[in-house]
Amino acid sequence: MRKKEIFYRGLTYISGALVFFLVGFLFLYIFLKGYKVINLNFLLDVPQGMVLGQEGGIAPAIIGSFLSTFIACGVAGFFGIFTSIYLVFYEKNQRKIKIIQSIIKCIGGIPSIVFGLFGYTLFTLYFGFGKSIISGGLTLGIMIFPVVEIRIEKSLREIDENILKASYSMGVSKFYTIYKIGIPYCLKEIMASILLGYNYAIGATAPIMFCMAVINSPISFDIKKPAMSLSYHLYTLMTQGISMEMAYGTAFILLALIVVVTIIFQILLRKRDE
Template identity: 45%
Template sequence: MNEKTKSFLFKGWILLSTLIVLAIVFYIFGYILSNGIESINMEFLLDGPSGIPVGSQGGIFPAIVGSLLLMLISCVFASILAISTSIYLVFYCESERIKGLIHLITQCMSGVPSIILGLFGYTFLVLYLNLGRSVLAGGLTLGFMIYPFIQVRVEKTLLEVDKSIINSSYALGISRTYTLFKLILPICKSDIVSAITLAGGFAMGAASPIILTAAVTFAPIPSSLSSPVMALPFHLYILTGEGISLEKAYGTALVLILLLLIINIISTIINITRKEHK
């Protein structure tokens, strides 16, 4: 086989792979759109579920709110931990051994299956800490899940800041802490926000960590952090798993996908505006 045919075949192969993936993505989205669009109306978006069994009628408003709340709690919890860890690793930790250990732990955490995290959340948060099946317990469990995701990205962003820029701040006699808050974090701000948003989308779509810790078949909008909630992925699972209403399930799936799409678009926009600034 000569070089020309090889390169032709290679190009054909990568083009084909791209097309197959794109086709699958569009097919999934198109399929859900065509099946789900009919159930989407104001009542579906703004009412609670009703009918017997619950969910066969009515809407998914509490689940939308529940999912957004879970995302918010998990993002706040995970990003505080992840940003602090990354700052420690990049600017304060001097022992290579501790750095290696923390990286190892983070990697292990990202490898834990999410249903196991759910089980951990159930035994530790729900039972041991007595938080009960609640939006707080679910949010924290999701936080454990997305923590490695955020930590790795934030650390990478911090490491990318030009060392000579940091040194010129130190050369002005300025403290490490001031440099961190007034120079380094502002430089990394949009990258960090974009990592958190992406992680939020990841948390919102996950069902297994919340099955045991937060989600219930029916609940009103939570009145406090200790109330159980409805969540879109869990609602979807119940609607199909129990054969309640396939039509509503497609509607729910469409809403979930649209929300995730919006989150991803926001994250992309943040990234683009950052690039333009540079």
């Protein structure tokens, strides 16, 4: 038994070290390839150059990515929370629950390019939003909805039933119990689920190619207009062979934004617990 424990613990340490090494190597490699272009102008300027993107910065892409991802997280978080509450606390028919869960899982398996075509048809054309940040954000929200909902539902199902029954036995309504006990109890997991959706959405390219992204745009916070995106800008720089240094610089900023937002979320949640 002792040998098995040592063996499995060794595998755990090796796996953790391997993952840490690969992530560190990825960051270091991308940084070394693009650090020469990373400066304040790169972060605050617009793309420039004889061939657009060879010079200048990526400020419009950063803003466009943040706005579209913020909308996506809002949409996915809202529907993810309420869908999970319905499935866990209100729907008692197991057959209906399994059908709804199967549909959500099927949505999660749809290729991102299909979401792009769907968003273009529904939001850009049918609803008349045109190619805009709001069209891209709503499309991304649908794409990350399964990721958010499944994790939130799992966290809600792990709430101790004795806590809920104690609340019900005191005459507290189900809605108030969920609002005051259920949601706060799972707040960490809910925020982690939305954060995972954010990380998924900010790096997506295919859904926004049709609904939002353009090669160049001014610095703007208007969600009714099209905008640049970090992922699409990176895709353009790489596929068109415009500038590999700019591409690596953009890739590093994209990864850095994911890490920075993750750290901020962790700090805020830790302060809340204190």
